[in-house]
Amino acid sequence: MSVRSQSLPGGLLALAIGAFGIGLTEFVIMGLLPEVAADFAVSEPVAGWLISGYALSVAVGGVALTAAVTRLPRKQVLLGLMVLFIVGNLLSAVAGDYPTMMVGRVVAALCHGAFFGIGAVVAAGLVAPARRAGAIALMFAGLTIANVLGVPFGTLLGQHLGWRSTFWAITGIGVVALIGLAALVPARASADAPAGGLRGELRAFTHPQVWLSLVITVLGFGGMFGAFTYIAFTLTEVSGFASGAVPWLLVLFGVGLFAGNLLGGRAADVSLSRTLVVVLAALTVVLAGFALTAGSRPLTIAALVLMGGFGFATVPPLQMRIMRYANEAPTLASGANIAAFNVGNALGAWVGGLTIAAGLGYTSPIWAGAGLTLAGLGVLLVALRLDRRRSSRPATEASREPATVA
Structure with a gap:
């Protein structure tokens, strides 16, 4: 599939912003575990299940959720996945107890594997065949930037303003990504869903x-x-x-x-x-x-x-x-x-x-x-x-x- 060249940077940027938010929600919890554990009055090993539960949900969602949406247009699927991401992080931000926090983590994680899997296909379809791996790398650049800059600043924010502030910020990033995907990913990106x-x-x-x-x-x-x-x-x-x-x-x-x-x-x-x-x-x-x-x-x-x-x-x-x-x-x-x-x-x-x-x-x-x-x-x-x-x-x-x- 080809698109006009001016559509390319915007579509990949939107995918990278989504990848940045997902990478941030996956890794930033590691630096905030002591605060989360103290707030919910659980031990740090128990709080660590917020990391393990997320990883397990990613593995399950990457296959099961992708299989469930194979007949749907890819752009609309990406929008739905980002809504799921927003809901999950919103639940984490307002969670009044540990079980609610775990539910929020699982909901956010379910979109992770499917977003990167489908997003990689969409990113590759936005460019000429000779540039597809580079396009995938640009999308994954959002994930690497989350590790380089997002996690340290997210941890710092959580330590000074409370760990919930970090998840409110991630929710906001999800909203920005949702708007970007809706506006910048070409409609033709959804036309390649397999018959x-x-x-x-x-x-x-x-x-x-x-x-x-x-x-x-x-x-x-x-x-x-x-x-x-x-x-x-x-x-x-x-x-x-x-x-x-x-x-x-x-x-x-x-x-x-x-x-x-x-x-x-x-x-x-x-x-x-x-x-x-x-x-x-x-x-x-x-x-x-x-x-x-x-x-x-x-x-x-x-x-x-x-x-x-x-x-x-x-x-x-x-x-x-x-x-x-x-x-x-x-x-x-x-x-x-x-x-x-x-x-x-x-x-x-x-x-x-x-x-x-x-x-x-x-x-x-x-x-x-x-x-x-x-x-x-x-x-x-x-x-x-x-x-x-x-x-x-x-x-x-x-x-x-x-x-x-x-």
Whole structure:
């Protein structure tokens, strides 16, 4: 689908604002847990379920909600999802007790996976085929900016004006995104909903490369997140930083996320497969190097930026890869890949926790992350080899799928 060039910046900006709000509501709660726990008179582990419940709802909503709306026009679906986001955060802002707060978190989370899954399809449809990964990266830039700027300022706002003020601000961001989506995303963006409905979307999962793409996402991205989950312990207990320095170090990590996301999108538009191979290999090396040199503060700072950069450089090409192989019905597959990112988050955190519990020290989650990423690279190389074999068949059969390069 093509649109007039003047429609492109506005449509992507609206998607990025929505992504910014969703990223903010996901991560800002981490810095406000003590205030939330005290207000509702619950322990911090109980308050932590507001994070776990959100993540689980993202994984469920990314598939189930996307499947439920496959027959609806995509622009209208995005508007409905943003309304759901606004309602969820409004409930959190006015919650008088812990159960209401949990309901608000779950409602807001349900739109997360579907918004990024469908939004990626819409963003790719706003540009020429040669620029689709870059367009997806621009949408995800909102998520990275939420980590770099939104979370620190949202936490600061909540600490000075009360944690509810942060959720009121997020609700306002949702309203701005809703208006932007309604005004700036072209109406033609909703015209590509597949005629086959859910059955047509499910047919994409008969392609082996779709399943291989999901596995690559779980392992490749899960490795980075597994190392990141326990990064505060690594920075204070191994690198020797003061606890007060951790938020500023995480800002550097966020800068890496932002740069890696945009550069990964640009590189994927040049060569999708080559970009994934290089980025996953580089991420493995960076994680292993970080684990070896975590006792050095300068090298730790460099590793944080590189880990964020190469870690999030995987996101646009991973999202683009599954959409390419599910090109006739990409919506549900795209949503499933967003769920796979969250499954990878959970897997990485779980494996990293096991290594710490085994007494292997606070660099062990980084080693575990390197192992997961290396496994993801291995699956990618197998997938490329299988695809080359399939592409070598007669042209009439090979033309049904996009060719990849080694």
